[in-house]
Every structure is written in structure tokens, then in C-alpha cells.
Amino acid sequence: MEDSVSKVEAEDSWISKALAIQNSALSGSSVDLQSVATGLLSSARVPTAKQEAWRFTDLLSLIKTSLEAPAAQASDEVVNDYVFKEAEHSRVVMVDGVYSASLSDCSGLGKGVSVGPLSLMTEKENISMGPLGSQTMEAGSVFAQLNAACGGDVMVVRVEAGERSQAPVHVLYLSSSSQTPGGRAVSHPRLLIQVGEDAHVEVVEEFGPLKSGGAGQYFCNSVAEVEMGVGAGVTHSVLQRQEAGAVHVQATFVKQAERSAYSLNDVALGAELGRHDVTIKQEGPCTDTNMAHFQLAGRGQVLDAHTSLQLDYPNSTSNQLHKCIVSESSGRGVFDGNVKVNKLAQKTDAKQLSRNLLLAPRATVHLKPNLQIIADDVKCTHGCTVSDLEEEELFYFQARGIDAAAARSMLVFSFCQEVIQGVPYQDLRARIESQVKATLEESMK
Numbered sequence: 001m002e003d004s005v006s007k008v009e010a011e012d013s014w015i016s017k018a019l020a021i022q023n024s025a026l027s028g029s030s031v032d033l034q035s036v037a038t039g040l041l042s043s044a045r046v047p048t049a050k051q052e053a054w055r056f057t058d059l060l061s062l063i064k065t066s067l068e069a070p071a072a073q074a075s076d077e078v079v080n081d082y083v084f085k086e087a088e089h090s091r092v093v094m095v096d097g098v099y100s101a102s103l104s105d106c107s108g109l110g111k112g113v114s115v116g117p118l119s120l121m122t123e124k125e126n127i128s129m130g131p132l133g134s135q136t137m138e139a140g141s142v143f144a145q146l147n148a149a150c151g152g153d154v155m156v157v158r159v160e161a162g163e164r165s166q167a168p169v170h171v172l173y174l175s176s177s178s179q180t181p182g183g184r185a186v187s188h189p190r191l192l193i194q195v196g197e198d199a200h201v202e203v204v205e206e207f208g209p210l211k212s213g214g215a216g217q218y219f220c221n222s223v224a225e226v227e228m229g230v231g232a233g234v235t236h237s238v239l240q241r242q243e244a245g246a247v248h249v250q251a252t253f254v255k256q257a258e259r260s261a262y263s264l265n266d267v268a269l270g271a272e273l274g275r276h277d278v279t280i281k282q283e284g285p286c287t288d289t290n291m292a293h294f295q296l297a298g299r300g301q302v303l304d305a306h307t308s309l310q311l312d313y314p315n316s317t318s319n320q321l322h323k324c325i326v327s328e329s330s331g332r333g334v335f336d337g338n339v340k341v342n343k344l345a346q347k348t349d350a351k352q353l354s355r356n357l358l359l360a361p362r363a364t365v366h367l368k369p370n371l372q373i374i375a376d377d378v379k380c381t382h383g384c385t386v387s388d389l390e391e392e393e394l395f396y397f398q399a400r401g402i403d404a405a406a407a408r409s410m411l412v413f414s415f416c417q418e419v420i421q422g423v424p425y426q427d428l429r430a431r432i433e434s435q436v437k438a439t440l441e442e443s444m445k
Contacts, residue, residue: 037148072176084427087170097187112163135253151188161196216243242270258284297331327443
């Protein structure tokens, strides 16, 4: 009973304590966003398991720790560990949610592409398609609003109409750990991607620790808003490689105009608790939406992906693939994918598939693939599977002289390749594959 009471007290006071660590050095539209979000949070509560969207995401490890402002600085040596060849000169670095000009290099982006803090953007560069934070206020959770209330300057990627970035924009978020027992350093990075008519950009968001091998005593609460013009294209890769003890909460909001194409490759490997909410809204006909997710939940990890795609216009296509491996008995995967095909979205072709591997006794995955079809002239399919490896597959390898352990390792690794191979950068894929192999080898000992 006492534990229950203390948990409720922690939930009641947590938001007000989080708001106390608020960035005051803001200007313009960022101040307006902060003011609105702070007002909304005055009566908000921390999500609990009683709410359907948070039923399997226990936030106790977050709310029972004491949040504090980070105080670390990064060096070139740290950043070099994250650089990949294709984005060597198109890199933006944010340390604990704050832009670092000295560690960033955007010399290779080319004409028509602007990258930098919102406060430094000129009126000429402004191609805003709505008020700053409008998607967050419309569909964001308490954590997205907390980002708006407490975050610093917004990092902006803008591509003018008809232009194309010459290299992928690598947005690197580094987080430092608290040095206080029971403490957790907190950061609220925010990204705004604006792509003009018939323009195209590739963006990689990568999350990791400032210093690897630490305790991971930090909380990264990230938001990205994507605004797409008519005929625009965005290839979006998200790689979450936080430290084992970290808490990572991320929200991605996308608005797709007519004939636009959005592709997401989402890979979650790190954090004690990791959650990614993806909300996509169609704002015109003939759109194309692709989402691919991979989660690898190891010892003591909870990795959660919640997605929502709303289709309101005709002649569009969407394809969603979710794959999850839970490699330890104490690991847990969560997937809640909602695709809603409304009445006017005729001639829609929508596909959704979730495939899951449980490699240990009592390993758990909670799944809720959901395809809602209100239109009557559509082609829609969805499916879901949960299993261990098939004995027939293992026998095939063993019959060719490959021992059981090696066969199992090869099959498990190949399971995730369908998503990893969708990341279009060789160096980055190699980094992902290395971490996946290390996690799987540890679980198979």
C-alpha cells in the first residue's frame, strides 16, 4: 500500500519538477510554443498503465529518479565515433539538446538546403507551413508537450522548392549522464524538417551517449516535426543507441501533402526504456507512406513503438513492416500500429505486417496491429506472427554441417536484415549490425 501511495505522489509531482528545468533563453515563436505547452501541462498527469496507450510502458524507473540539468561538453573525439562517410560534411550535433556549432559541419549540403537553429534562420529561409509546434499541440502526448515547454532552440532542416540535398543530413543527439546517485540528466532536443514543393531530403536522426560504457543516468525526450509540400520526398532514418540505463522517449509527427512520399526506417537497440510515437497525417491524395521498424530488446529492456497513420484522401499507398526480437527473459517488446482508412480514402492500397521472435523462456511481446477500414473500394492487408525459430530451418543448416548455435545465430541475424538493409548508408548499417551481433551473442552465452 505504501509503495502504491508513493508512486501516486511521485506521479503528481513529477511534471512540476520537470518544468522547473526550463530553458529561458528563447525568442520569437519558440517562446510562444513554450508558453502554450506550459499552460497545457498545468493540469496534466504522467501517463499510467490505466491508459490504453501506456498500458505496457511502465514509467516508474523515470518518475522515481530526480531530474537535473546536464552539464557536460563534447569533444571532436567523441563525435568521430559517430561519423559515417556519406554524411561527413552534412552533420549537425546537439549535445544534451543544445546545438554545437563547433562540432557540426554542414558544408556539403548544397544549394537550397538550410540547416541550423531556428533563432538564426532568416525570413528568406522561412518556408513554414504552419505555426511552430502545431502538430505537437494537436496530437502530442504529455512528453511531447514537455519537450515544447522545456526545450531549447529548435534545430531546423529546410529544403527549398525543387531542390534536393546532396548528402544525408545527419542529426546526432548526444546525452550525458548524471553523476548524482539517483539522479537523471534530462534533455529535450527538437527537430523541424520542412520540405518545399517537389523537393527531397534524406535525414538521419541518431541518438547515443556522450560517453559510452557509463551508467546511462539520463532521460532524452525528443520531438521531430516533418512538414512536406506537394510532391515532396523525405527519407527518414532513426537509430536509437542509447546507454543501457537510459530512458528514451521520442515523438515524430508528419504531415504529407498531395503526391508526397515519406519513408521511415526506425531501429531501436538501446535504453532501459525506449518508446517512439509516430503520427502521420495525410493532407492530400496520391501519397506514399512506408514505415519499417526493428526492435531488439535484450536484458531488462522495454522497447515500445506506437504508430498512427490517418488516410483521408484517395489513390494512396502505405506499407508498414514491424520486426521485433526479444532475446532475454527480462526483455519486452511493444508494438501498437494503427492505420485508419477513412471514407474518402478510396483506391487506397495499405499493407501492415508485424513479425516477432522470442528467443528465451518468458520473453514477452505485446502486439496490437490495427487496420481500420471505413472506405469500401480499397486493397488492404495485415498480419502478425509470434514464434521462436522453426525447427525445420535449424535442421536445414545442421544437415549441411553447420552446428546448432551457428545456425541459430545466422537465422536470428537474417531476421532483422529486411529492416536494416533499408537504411541506405553502408557505414551506418555496419554500425547497427555490429551492435545487433553483440547483443545476440551476449544473450546466447
